[in-house]
Amino acid sequence: MNANNAIVLLIALPLFSSAILLLSGRKSDKWGHLLATAVSATTFVIGVYEFFQMHSRPSTDRPLTQKLFEWISVGGFQVDASLLLDQLSICFVLLITGVGTLIHIYSIEYMSHDHNRRRFFAYLNLFIAAMLLLVLGDSYLNLYVGWEGVGLASYLLIGFWNQKPAYATAAKKAFVANRVGDVGLSLAIMIAFTQFGTVTFAGVKAGAPHASPAALTALGAMLLLAAAGKSAQFPLQSWLGDAMAGPTPVSALIHAATMVTAGVYLITRSNFVFDASPTAQAMVVTVGAITLLFGAIIGTAKDDIKKALAASTMSQIGYMILATGLGPIGYAFAILHLLTHGFFKAGMFLGAGSVMHGMDDEVNMRRYGGLAKAMPITAVTFSLGYLAILGVPPFAGFYSKDKIIETALNAGGAKGILLGGATLLGAAITAFYMTRVIVLTFTGAKRWDSKAHPHESPILMWLPMAILAIGSVASGFLLSSGSALVNWLQPIVNAGHHEHNEELLKPAVVSSLALGLVLVGVLTAVFKYRTVPVDAPTKVSIFTTAARKDLYQDSFNEAVLMHPGQKLTTGLVYTDEQVIDGTVRGVGSSLSIISTAMRKIQNGYVRSYALVMVLGVLALVTTIWLVTL
């Protein structure tokens, strides 16, 4: 196997597998899930092989490209279907195929009672193929195909149980919000082509230093819009909570570990654009800071365990987006946090799935309580993820999140205070809402009714959880020791060590500060949830009400976009029928000669029309004849 030629297999294998499962119908019900899992595992093996091959090459020879075919060629617009496997994309390949395979394994059991399990696995494979295309395309247009492909897979999976109208609506909402982001991506590609005559990453990188600041800012803003749609960032965040309608493994893979982080990938991949435009960077950090707090606040008030985790995902991606706005080293830390988050958040989602599995699909944490006894493995693996997201040393999040906080604080001046403050505040709130999840679910008195018989999940489910828990423990340390990941990504993001020069706060100070705030958050939650009423209290502060209502994100969208849009549509339909068509009808009927003729034609069909035709041609011929005389 040649390392170059194998890249396409990463995409082709799951794509074909998905097609086979979809086209073969019920015939493949018996083995469909096995094929899909085997294919996913194979892509992981290829990914590992590619990684070691890449690792063994000197830094400058690491990127590989594989040109597949000439895709679009019109005038100066030339786009090849071409793949790029470099230090950045291999990180994603390993994450997608690794976590993806674990989730395939988990789903074999989790979906075993579902009549349409084969279709579920077909969608999962479709997702893997599209996500790999997203990170392997060597141009923005290739990326776009993967970008929409994952959107399609996400739509199909959120709406997997679309017989429930609310789930079908959730799927549609996700697609439409993503499409708003796609307007950004489309326009970014158009700007890139107009400015640089190319849409490849390499071409844009080469051209960026010569472009005008205005063009780069516009390009950056459009890329940010795209990222906001895909990564559920403010102001396009509202779809993620509803996306929890999908089966829980989907929430773990697509709406926690991989697809929603695509925006972070896009900005990191476009680092040459953002580095050259401080304005665009300012927009990025603003969006990141707002979202990290927005998500964290929503997370404090959710009783649905999956929605609490979804809010947390939104918030954690906010950290990553914020980091990508902090210059070269920020990208590396964003990717570091993205990878550790991939482990601990996917692990916690699978844990939530395990709890739901044991609790007859109950998602309300107020009806949990004391589940650690019944589900010890789930409780332990979930808790390891919890320690990781809190940033407790030596768990994974400590290495990644603290670095982002540190970099934000060290941005200097008011910017440093604002961003650093936001990240620290976010860490405290995170500690609060995650502790709340733990306390409500695993500790305290049981609050479930007698019908529930909570039990530990079978090995096919807990094994993936255990492996991800190991990642939650060790991945941060492993990726950070000797700045391994930072050095690995250095050629892509230009993260030199020189940036540490202006260190305002020592890492130890930052960590102490963060840990102190985390402790406050933890203790507040533990104290507040000593007793938990089964029914959510109704007399609560306006802040709690606002958080429960997702800070009115839906009300806002409905009032500002949906209702005016519906009014406009109704108005236009009326205008079209009454005014435009009405005018035409009016003109038609006011000319009685024409209307009489119309009736004649209508009655006489063939003859009359033939007559009109003959007369028309005669008129033509006569006129020409007269004129030429």
Add this chain to the structure above:
Amino acid sequence: MSIVTILGLIPLLGAVLVAVLPKANEKLTKQVALATSLVVALGSIWLAYKFNGSDGNFQFVESHQWIKNFNINYAVGIDGISLTLIVMTAILVPIVFLAGWNESEGGRWSVKTFYILLLTLETMMIGVFAATDVFLFYVIFEAMLIPVYFLIGGYGRGERAAAAMKFLMYSLFGGLLMLAAVIGVYIISTNQNGGTFDVTALSHLTIDKPTQNWLFLGFFIAFAIKAPLWPFHTWLPAAAKSATAGTSTLLLGVLDKIGTYGMIRFCMTLFPDATKTFTPIIIVLAVISILYGAFLAIGQKDINSLIAFTSISHFGFITLGIFAMTSQGISGASFYMVNHGFSTAALFLVAGWMIKRRDSSQISDFGGLQRVTPVMAWSFFLAGMSALALPGLSSFISEFLVLVGTFTKYPLAAILGTTGIVLAALYVLIVVQRTLHGETTPGNENLTDLTVREKVAIAPVIAILVILGFFPKPVLHVINPTTAVVMEHAGATDPIAKAGK
């Protein structure tokens, strides 16, 4: 005889054959018609195979004197743009026959008449794209109205007679304006090169600007009615609502393309100065069409009129691409015409099966079809994905080319057009949700899934949309040289000319 002429004559011969068959044997009639159309489809592929893709000028040219006094000729020839449209037409016709195997029954006239009309129409469709004599083009342009008029009025549903009449009156009005312009051009040519209707010869005329403007408008309004551009569009939803699925497919998929094709072939080629003059207005109309069509599609309650409004939005994109006058715009628009043909076919044909089974075209009468008729539901979903130009499907490439080509010259128009992709997601996903998702609603529990015949009909359409999404090269390859010729003639150049690295 040129291969194009032979290809055009085959359906007519088929029509004659059908005419002499016994009226009672409806099955044989259908089989003969289908066989004829398959021969034409194969022939069109042969034509494409023989076509020299790197040459942007007319090929397979043939000319015979027709009306000597006025130098009117039977003159045909095809270039890259007309070739792709002819191949699309030839592939769509057998699919339409197969898909609507029974839709000829229960009409005002016999099954036999239905197929005679359709086969005659196919001859005209090939002829209209092949004609290089303006008079010949005009005659076919007008004559085509007859079979379509009878197909809607005689075999449609609902208020079919009124819809057919509306279609006819609009088209006749446009045709009248074009006729005047055709005469005008001929008069000018009598003074300059002895009187001709040959499109290439006419393109070398020197016409003063005011005259060009009037002549341009004569052609343009006729074409803007044909490929309805806002505000000339209201006949289309009415026609789509009443026509059979097959007729709608050919009407919107092929016949409406004569409008956008005509804009390239005649408006731009014959009147380059007037084209420049009117470009800003047309771009505004195109953008309005994109957004207006999309908003109205969202608001429709009838599946067929929804599809019609999505097409109005798509014709807006095509017109935008043409008048952006960049390589990407014109090639993208030409490719868009082909993709829209297949995409609309998929929508209308599947919607037709749904409507026939449910005996209603109201969106609200459907619900939860995914669980009852999965294959039909999937087909409709994929057709919808093509309508919203999902990357990976061919319609994405053409839509993106149009937008990127427009952006290099008219960024604001492109930005507004791009917002149409959000509206497209809405108009597709809303109808998908209402018809396919949710609990299966009363009246839909016993619907049957697609038959083998129907699967055979829809499979190639979907396959084409997917394959051209990944490998558009064969089509773009033949369109590009013709685009270059058109651009050169119109005196347009690309702002972003050379490929960057």
